[in-house]
Amino acid sequence: MPLMVKLRTAFRLRLEMLIPYISAWSQAMGVGARPANLHTTLETIAVMIDEIWHICGDKSTDISWYTKRALLGSAYASAELYMITDKSVDFEDTWAFLDRRLADVQMFDALPHEFMSTVHTAGSVLHRTFGGVGAMGGAQREHREEGVNSEEFSSTGVDTSTPEAVVVDSEPEEATIDNEKVKQ
Numbered sequence: 001m002p003l004m005v006k007l008r009t010a011f012r013l014r015l016e017m018l019i020p021y022i023s024a025w026s027q028a029m030g031v032g033a034r035p036a037n038l039h040t041t042l043e044t045i046a047v048m049i050d051e052i053w054h055i056c057g058d059k060s061t062d063i064s065w066y067t068k069r070a071l072l073g074s075a076y077a078s079a080e081l082y083m084i085t086d087k088s089v090d091f092e093d094t095w096a097f098l099d100r101r102l103a104d105v106q107m108f109d110a111l112p113h114e115f116m117s118t119v120h121t122a123g124s125v126l127h128r129t130f131g132g133v134g135a136m137g138g139a140q141r142e143h144r145e146e147g148v149n150s151e152e153f154s155s156t157g158v159d160t161s162t163p164e165a166v167v168v169d170s171e172p173e174e175a176t177i178d179n180e181k182v183k184q
Contacts, residue, residue, distance in 0.1 A: 003056055003057070004102055004103075004106055006055070006056040006057070007052065007056055007072070007102055007105070008098065008099065008102055010052045010055060010056065011052070011075075011076060011079065011098055011102070012095065012098065014048070014052075014076075015079060015080065015083055015091075015094065015098070018080070018083065019091070022083070022084060025080075025083075025084050026084045029080070029081075029084070045073060045076070045077070046069070046073065048076075049069050049072050049073045049076060050069060052072065053068060053069060053072065068105075071104070071105045072105055075098075075101035075102060075104065075105050078097075078101055079094060079097060079098045079101055082094055082097045
């Protein structure tokens with residue numbers, strides 16, 4: 001079964017559990033949104049979303065773990081809000097709305113991969129531009145070796161406050177970003 005079909009089935013099952021309580025659900029949501037209850041409400045939703053992703057086979061351990069859960073959480077919350085105002089027969093408008101939100105999730109699922117591709121490209125450009133010398137930290141060390149002090153270097157417009165923020169290794173196959181190696 002395709003991932004989006006699994007997600008839709010899980011969401012629909014969860015939303016169908018609200019149908020017997022739909023007339024009072026907006027009041028229940030209000031109670032859950034009170035400051036004293038908000039932490040528990042958000043934690044409950046987060047656990048539910050995490051379990052849905054796990055049941056659907058998600059085994060991600062990279063940045064997409066966070067983005068998938070944030071996107072799915074917002075899709076669920078918006079579908080629940082839509083459902084409490086839906087007056088269509090058998091909540092058909094809610095199911096159509098849910099399908100549109102899940103299509104959005106599917107579209108945004110590719111963004112973390114595109115982001116990492118951009119990071120790899122930037123690392124390659126930095127390597128070609130600086131010939132293996134770090135964009136910030138390495139350039140500052142190079143100037144220090146030549147006798148240029150930090151104040152003079154800072155006046156050139158290069159940020160020296162975070163010297164290890166982006167450093168490109170001398171080998172073009174890897175870049176180091178915040179002290180984590182990334183293959184190009």
